[in-house]
Amino acid sequence: MKPTSVPYPVKISFFVLIAVGFGLFHISALLADSGPADQAPGRMMAQQATKSGEPWITTDHTRHAALKKPFRSGPEVTKACLSCHTEAETQFHQTIHWTWKAHLNEKGDQMGKGWYSLNNFCISANKMADKGCLSCHPGWGQKVESTNCLVCHGQKPIKWDEAFEDLNAFLQNTNDAESKEMAAEIQAEIQAAVQQVARPKRQNCGSCHFYGGGGDGVKHGDLDTSLVKPNKALDVHMGADGQNFECVRCHTTIQHKISGRIYTAPAYTHRKSLIEDDLTSKITCESCHSATPHKAGSKANDHTDKVACQSCHIPEFARVNPTKMSWDWSKAGKTKDGKPYKTKDALGKEDYLSIKGQMKWVKNVKPEYFWFNGSIQSLTAKDAIDPSGTVALSHPMGDRNDKGARIFPFKLHRGVQPYDKIHKTLLAPMLSGPDGYWQTLDWQRALSKGSQALGLPYSGEFDFVNTTYVFPTTHMVAPKEYVVGCTECHVPAGSRLANLAGFYMPARDNAGIIDTFGWLLTIGSLVGVALHGLGRIVTNGNGKKKEL
Amino acid sequence: MKSGIKSVLLTVLLVFCFSAAATAMEKGNDRKGKYAYRKIYKSCQARGAVGSSVPSISPADKTQAQWNQVFDNKKFDEFGCKEEWSKLSDKEVIDIYTYLHSFAADSPTPAKCQ
Numbered sequence: 001m002k003p004t005s006v007p008y009p010v011k012i013s014f015f016v017l018i019a020v021g022f023g024l025f026h027i028s029a030l031l032a033d034s035g036p037a038d039q040a041p042g043r044m045m046a047q048q049a050t051k052s053g054e055p056w057i058t059t060d061h062t063r064h065a066a067l068k069k070p071f072r073s074g075p076e077v078t079k080a081c082l083s084c085h086t087e088a089e090t091q092f093h094q095t096i097h098w099t100w101k102a103h104l105n106e107k108g109d110q111m112g113k114g115w116y117s118l119n120n121f122c123i124s125a126n127k128m129a130d131k132g133c134l135s136c137h138p139g140w141g142q143k144v145e146s147t148n149c150l151v152c153h154g155q156k157p158i159k160w161d162e163a164f165e166d167l168n169a170f171l172q173n174t175n176d177a178e179s180k181e182m183a184a185e186i187q188a189e190i191q192a193a194v195q196q197v198a199r200p201k202r203q204n205c206g207s208c209h210f211y212g213g214g215g216d217g218v219k220h221g222d223l224d225t226s227l228v229k230p231n232k233a234l235d236v237h238m239g240a241d242g243q244n245f246e247c248v249r250c251h252t253t254i255q256h257k258i259s260g261r262i263y264t265a266p267a268y269t270h271r272k273s274l275i276e277d278d279l280t281s282k283i284t285c286e287s288c289h290s291a292t293p294h295k296a297g298s299k300a301n302d303h304t305d306k307v308a309c310q311s312c313h314i315p316e317f318a319r320v321n322p323t324k325m326s327w328d329w330s331k332a333g334k335t336k337d338g339k340p341y342k343t344k345d346a347l348g349k350e351d352y353l354s355i356k357g358q359m360k361w362v363k364n365v366k367p368e369y370f371w372f373n374g375s376i377q378s379l380t381a382k383d384a385i386d387p388s389g390t391v392a393l394s395h396p397m398g399d400r401n402d403k404g405a406r407i408f409p410f411k412l413h414r415g416v417q418p419y420d421k422i423h424k425t426l427l428a429p430m431l432s433g434p435d436g437y438w439q440t441l442d443w444q445r446a447l448s449k450g451s452q453a454l455g456l457p458y459s460g461e462f463d464f465v466n467t468t469y470v471f472p473t474t475h476m477v478a479p480k481e482y483v484v485g486c487t488e489c490h491v492p493a494g495s496r497l498a499n500l501a502g503f504y505m506p507a508r509d510n511a512g513i514i515d516t517f518g519w520l521l522t523i524g525s526l527v528g529v530a531l532h533g534l535g536r537i538v539t540n541g542n543g544k545k546k547e548l
Numbered sequence: 549m550k551s552g553i554k555s556v557l558l559t560v561l562l563v564f565c566f567s568a569a570a571t572a573m574e575k576g577n578d579r580k581g582k583y584a585y586r587k588i589y590k591s592c593q594a595r596g597a598v599g600s601s602v603p604s605i606s607p608a609d610k611t612q613a614q615w616n617q618v619f620d621n622k623k624f625d626e627f628g629c630k631e632e633w634s635k636l637s638d639k640e641v642i643d644i645y646t647y648l649h650s651f652a653a654d655s656p657t658p659a660k661c662q
């Protein structure tokens with residue numbers, strides 16, 4: 001039957017199609033407004049989450065009377081800050097930035113750099129008895145009493161200890177006009193610095209975190225002074241020519257507790273995006289980028305449950321400044337003409353110091369990869385070790401069966417450091433001060449004083465042991481053009497993930513029998529198709545009987 | 549014979565003069581010297597002659613013997629900011645010398661300007 005008119009339902013469908021098409025046109029126009037149409041959704045989400053402009057404040061600190069008075073000491077400055085910010089110090093004194101105290105480990109020992117935790121750089125702060133370490137404690141001078149708020153909030157660099165010492169010295173000379181003039185100059189500088197406060201900037205956090213381990217880029221391969229004014233090629237988030245994020249953009253803070261610490265307990269207990277919870281911490285990549293950040297259908301989205309974003313997006317760390325990759329304390333103590341000496345390497349970094357030993361500095365370092373569930377297990381000065389092999393002073397927790405674990409990039413720092421031959425424990429030498437190794441070059445004295453400060457026994461017999469210490473790599477996120485390519489992992493030889501065993505990874509792993517069977521199947525199929533085609537040609541048809 | 553005596557006397561006189569100069573320098577005020585030194589570069593930056601108010605040369609950049617040599621010969625060209633250096637009083641120069649010498653590379657407490 002030949003239809004004479006369009007059926008009614010079809011007419012409706014036609015109009016519905018037009019309406020849908022019109023709607024889609026509008027949606028696509030809206031998407032075009034919010035960003036390029038070919039952008040990955042995770043990138044668009046992050047741009048939405050961070051699109052607000054410059055942060056703003058409701059006070060001008062130069063106009064506060066409390067900050068205009070003459071100051072004679074650091075604690076007087078703190079008192080002035082607290083006259084308005086009444087709860088700030090109470091809050092801050094609860095945080096690890098002040099206490100240097102982390103959690104108790106499973107044995108009940110106190111973790112934290114001010115306690116029994118160790119590393120393979122300067123090893124220990126000896127329960128804060130090593131005063132050299134206090135240069136990074138946010139108090140005034142070497143006292144752990146009153147908070148120096150300006151370490152984190154001050155925007156005008158000033159050497160506080162020196163300024164107050166000189167000010168007070170000049171003020172004692174009341175009869176000398178020159179001294180009075182210099183005192184007035186210093187006081188003006190102090191007041192200007194006190195009044196110039198703001199949310200912490202990169203140089204505030206960096207004044208300690210870029211210099212961890214006693215120098216620029218010593219500890220962290222992904223944190224050094226190149227991040228004070230980075231470009232986008234170094235870090236897509238912090239680049240001054242890009243998003244220009246300050247540290248606190250991601251390290252969000254509640255009552256002075258700053259999110260993102262990851263050395264022992266997890267930096268986060270769950271991964272949530274801002275869509276799931278608009279008040280969630282922004283510390284994970286997923287917070288802003290979601291768990292499926294790439295374009296729909298992209299194979300990369302299939303990786304995010306097992307591979308951390310950082311593994312692909314941080315191909316190398318220490319891309320501008322070198323970082324220290326090893327430190328051998330056993331080589332310390334050599335002298336030339338009876339005096340300590342130091343040498344520099346091709347990168348211009350000190351690679352030997354009599355007071356510290358042998359170091360190795362490297363630039364553009366490819367990370368090492370481990371399964372990581374967000375926790376790191378660390379040894380303390382109380383833990384027994386097996387000195388016959390390399391001691392993992394800290395190592396990431398998690399394996400491929402752990403649902404919360406993903407493959408994560410790390411800087412692995414290798415050390416050689418002293419241990420007690422009798423007690424089989426790692427030792428924490430006192431380094432600075434009159435009894436410290438840096439002045440005496442006397443291991444016995446330094447180890448005795450260091451153990452004494454920690455309240456731990458020392459047998460008097462020591463040797464050196466190889467150790468490793470891990471740092472998760474999460475800064476210096478490269479532009480997408482430089483991400484780790486598929487074939488840097490999925491290759492049989494030289495894979496970045498060569499050390500991760502116990503699971504099958506396409507192209508990296510193979511089994512002879514399966515490979516042979518696969519090839520036979522493929523070749524057999526090709527031969528079959530070829531023969532079939534040939535048969536068609538020979539029979540001159542498609543196999544169907546021709547109609548008569 | 550007379551010329552020999554003259555030479556000896558001249559040498560003694562010269563040694564005395566240099567010793568006196570060195571003694572005068574040692575009596576400077578290192579704290580004042582530090583601020584006088586910094587003030588040079590603040591002023592120099594203010595008139596646009598240098599980019600930074602931080603002195604480019606730190607006390608720890610030279611040994612005490614090298615600082616002695618610089619100030620004995622009064623060769624201040626390497627410091628830059630000639631205008632400011634030329635305006636310094638003798639006392640200020642001695643204070644600056646005392647500061648740089650006290651915190652030289654081979655002093656007990658070497659100092660950097662940063």
